[in-house]
Amino acid sequence: MSQIDDLKGIAVLITGASTGIGAALARAFAAQGARLALHFNSHESEVRALAGEIGGSPALVRGDLSKRGEARRVVNEAAAELGGLDVLINNAGGLGERRPIGEVDDALFDFVYDLNVRTVLAATQAAIPHFEKRGGGNIINVGSIAGIDGGGAGASVYSSAKAAVHNLSRHTARDLAKKNIRVNTVAPGAIATPFHARTPKERLDAMRNAAPMGRIGEAQDCVGAFLFLASNELSGYITGNIVHVNGGMYMP
Numbered sequence: 001m002s003q004i005d006d007l008k009g010i011a012v013l014i015t016g017a018s019t020g021i022g023a024a025l026a027r028a029f030a031a032q033g034a035r036l037a038l039h040f041n042s043h044e045s046e047v048r049a050l051a052g053e054i055g056g057s058p059a060l061v062r063g064d065l066s067k068r069g070e071a072r073r074v075v076n077e078a079a080a081e082l083g084g085l086d087v088l089i090n091n092a093g094g095l096g097e098r099r100p101i102g103e104v105d106d107a108l109f110d111f112v113y114d115l116n117v118r119t120v121l122a123a124t125q126a127a128i129p130h131f132e133k134r135g136g137g138n139i140i141n142v143g144s145i146a147g148i149d150g151g152g153a154g155a156s157v158y159s160s161a162k163a164a165v166h167n168l169s170r171h172t173a174r175d176l177a178k179k180n181i182r183v184n185t186v187a188p189g190a191i192a193t194p195f196h197a198r199t200p201k202e203r204l205d206a207m208r209n210a211a212p213m214g215r216i217g218e219a220q221d222c223v224g225a226f227l228f229l230a231s232n233e234l235s236g237y238i239t240g241n242i243v244h245v246n247g248g249m250y251m252p
Helices: 020-031 044-054 070-082 106-134 156-179 201-210 220-230
Strands: 011-014 035-040 059-062 087-090 137-142 181-188 242-245
Touching (some): 011 020, 020 035, 020 044, 035 044, 035 070, 044 059, 059 070, 070 106, 106 156, 137 156, 137 220, 156 181, 181 220, 220 242
Parallel strands (some): 011 035, 011 087, 035 059, 087 137, 137 181
């Protein structure tokens, strides 16, 4: 991949960095010479192996982002380890479990919204002072095609949470523009990551057939959008946008 000059040496925090899209991003930003903080929760062996692979001694920050207060701590700890912060990638998230709408209870709702929405808000709030010290910064949130089309069977809470992330990103972009802080979202479609490990084959086949490009995406397919949005040279006049990476499943 070509070098993007203004990504070299920047301080980047990636949440949910141990597997899937987060791990692919860690490899890509490391290859650009960025200084990294990799957040993880339960996948310690995976993130340590990733750190060894990419080199550069990335900071490893553990935290259960479904618990309130943890996102702020993770951001502040990462900024302390890196000596500041230039880019926050809010990648951590999860479905919880698939349930018919009539079986969704408060515990599932709270878990999904705390992990996918409250965490984005709290991490953003924590990052603002660190960005202000740098004269600006970039936030890239991870949405989903589910936030546009309502998601698959049993994903009502998750899909609504991702829709909230999309609109939170838009509002935050407006709110922080005068601080020179850009906020954008990458919304993947069906990507072959651990997230889809338990997705039934017939559902995966349906998603593959729905994509004009005729395949399920790979984590690496998402990388270019994040590098583009993190670079002020390439995307300095872009904020409040949703970049859809889905093989044509959704065309806005």
